Amino acid sequence: LKAAQSALKKAQLDLTRTTLRAPFNAMVVSESVDTGQLLSPQTTVARLVGTDEYHVQVSVPVAALRTVRARTNDAPGSETKISQRVGQETIERRGEVIRQLPDLDPGGAMARILVRIENPLGQAGDLPLLLGSFVDVEVGAQPIDDAIRVPRVALRNGRNVFVMNDLDQLEIREVQIAWSEPDAVLVTGGLQANERVVISRIPTPVPNMLLRTLTGKPEAAPSDPSEPAAQATP
Known part of the structure; x- marks a missing residue:
C-alpha cells in the first residue's frame, strides 16, 4: 500500500510538472501526441502559431x-x-x-x-x-517629389514623350519614369510643368516639325500631378 501511495504521489508530482507554456501568445494548429503517450525532450507535442x-x-x-x-x-x-x-x-x-x-x-x-x-x-x-x-x-508608398503625371498613351518606346514647344514644334524627349500605373506614369526628369505633351499618333515624327492642336482643344494644359498633358496633332 505504501508503495502504491508513493507511486501515486510521484505521478501527481510529475503531472504538475507537465504543464507546457509557450513564450508567446499562440493557438494550437495541430497536435502530435495522444493521451497516455510517453514523451521525451525531443518529442514534438504540437504546432503553434503566434x-x-x-x-x-x-x-x-x-x-x-x-x-x-x-x-x-x-x-x-x-x-x-x-x-x-x-x-x-x-x-x-x-x-x-x-x-x-x-x-x-x-x-x-x-x-x-x-x-x-x-x-x-x-x-x-x-x-x-x-x-x-x-x-x-x-x-503606402513614399511620396515622389516633383513628379509629373503623364498619360501612358503619351509614352513612346517606353521612355520617350513628344512635346509641343512654344513654337508649336515637335520635341522628342527622353524622360525618367519613377512610377508606372495602368493608365499613366509619373515622370521626374525630362519634362517641365506646363509643357504640352502630344498624346495623339504621329505617323512619322521628325524633330522640329510643326504641330497644331485639335479643333476645340485648348492650346495647353498645366503639367501638374493631376493632368499634365495637352492633345496635339501634326
Missing part, C-alpha cells in the same frame, strides 16, 4: 521597391492595409513592411516584401484572418 501578429509575403514590381520603406531600428516601415473577402464581408487589418526578401518570386520575376499584420484575430466578435488564405495588400 496570435499577436501574422506575416504575409507580398509580390511587387522591382521598380516599386524605391518607394517602399522597410522597417529599421530608427523608422517604421511603410504602412499597409490587408483585406480578405469572406462571403459578403471584408476583413481589414493594418500592417507594416518589415523587410525586403533577398530573392525574386520565381513565378513572375517580382520582388517580394514581408508584411507584418497587426492584431490578425481582431476583437471579440470580429472575423479573424485565416492562415493560408489569399489577401489583398495595399502598400
Whole structure:
C-alpha cells in the first residue's frame, strides 16, 4: 500500500510538472501526441502559431521597391492595409513592411516584401484572418517629389514623350519614369510643368516639325500631378 501511495504521489508530482507554456501568445494548429503517450525532450507535442501578429509575403514590381520603406531600428516601415473577402464581408487589418526578401518570386520575376499584420484575430466578435488564405495588400508608398503625371498613351518606346514647344514644334524627349500605373506614369526628369505633351499618333515624327492642336482643344494644359498633358496633332 505504501508503495502504491508513493507511486501515486510521484505521478501527481510529475503531472504538475507537465504543464507546457509557450513564450508567446499562440493557438494550437495541430497536435502530435495522444493521451497516455510517453514523451521525451525531443518529442514534438504540437504546432503553434503566434496570435499577436501574422506575416504575409507580398509580390511587387522591382521598380516599386524605391518607394517602399522597410522597417529599421530608427523608422517604421511603410504602412499597409490587408483585406480578405469572406462571403459578403471584408476583413481589414493594418500592417507594416518589415523587410525586403533577398530573392525574386520565381513565378513572375517580382520582388517580394514581408508584411507584418497587426492584431490578425481582431476583437471579440470580429472575423479573424485565416492562415493560408489569399489577401489583398495595399502598400503606402513614399511620396515622389516633383513628379509629373503623364498619360501612358503619351509614352513612346517606353521612355520617350513628344512635346509641343512654344513654337508649336515637335520635341522628342527622353524622360525618367519613377512610377508606372495602368493608365499613366509619373515622370521626374525630362519634362517641365506646363509643357504640352502630344498624346495623339504621329505617323512619322521628325524633330522640329510643326504641330497644331485639335479643333476645340485648348492650346495647353498645366503639367501638374493631376493632368499634365495637352492633345496635339501634326
